[in-house]
Amino acid sequence: MSRKSRALPPSPFRRFNSSPEVIRLVVMMYVRFPLSLRNVEDLLFERGIDICHETVRMWWNRFGPMFAGDIRRQRVSRMRGFRHWRWHLDEMYVKLNGEMVYLWRAVDHEGEILESYITKTRDKDAALTFMKKALKRHGSPEAITTDGLRSYRAAMKELGNAEKQEVGRWANNRVENSHLPFRRRERAMLRFRRMKTLQKFASVHANVHNHFNLERHLVDRQTYKERRSAALVEWSMIAS
Numbered sequence: 621m622s623r624k625s626r627a628l629p630p631s632p633f634r635r636f637n638s639s640p641e642v643i644r645l646v647v648m649m650y651v652r653f654p655l656s657l658r659n660v661e662d663l664l665f666e667r668g669i670d671i672c673h674e675t676v677r678m679w680w681n682r683f684g685p686m687f688a689g690d691i692r693r694q695r696v697s698r699m700r701g702f703r704h705w706r707w708h709l710d711e712m713y714v715k716l717n718g719e720m721v722y723l724w725r726a727v728d729h730e731g732e733i734l735e736s737y738i739t740k741t742r743d744k745d746a747a748l749t750f751m752k753k754a755l756k757r758h759g760s761p762e763a764i765t766t767d768g769l770r771s772y773r774a775a776m777k778e779l780g781n782a783e784k785q786e787v788g789r790w791a792n793n794r795v796e797n798s799h800l801p802f803r804r805r806e807r808a809m810l811r812f813r814r815m816k817t818l819q820k821f822a823s824v825h826a827n828v829h830n831h832f833n834l835e836r837h838l839v840d841r842q843t844y845k846e847r848r849s850a851a852l853v854e855w856s857m858i859a860s
Contacts, residue, residue: 632859644855646664652829656673656808660676684821687824708726708728709765710766716818722742723736723822727798733798733830734758736819747769748779751775751776762784764776764785765787809821832848
């Protein structure tokens, strides 16, 4: 084996004056919490870290997708063989420069956001593209719960999954509730201006939210603290 092939890949932080720990902290604060760029700048200044809000913007744009990709790959590799999944699909509208676009989301039975996809329409073609993307990455679930939108039924018939579809008035509350953290972030960011930025942030936000989704309402305080510590340790090791 040559010396070049044995060499470790270069660090993604190698040309930055700040430490990887600071960069991870900045990305986590901006993506995870409903804070603006200037809110993050002010909070970091109180901790003795002096950076510009434009630096916060640059870091989340550069490192956010990389961190989210690492989280997604780890989760997909662990869960792909699990076949007792129940998925919940729903679409939410997002205003983009005054124009209505749709954010399609797939959530599993534990509240993990599996896929996020932006389209300008909510017809059969949009639903079909979204579902193909989710099925290719995560495999086929045991059941898929949707609302009464006809686009889902038409898309599932074409995919041959019509027998897996379940429709109920309150059966889709899990995915409806999963929209709330994104709505809070949307208000803090004063909405979006481009579809590319919206797609990027929706994907990054979903994976970071999954990583820190500790189900605190289902466990006791001690278990929650242990899970929170483990999540922070895993976050500090991302892209290391």
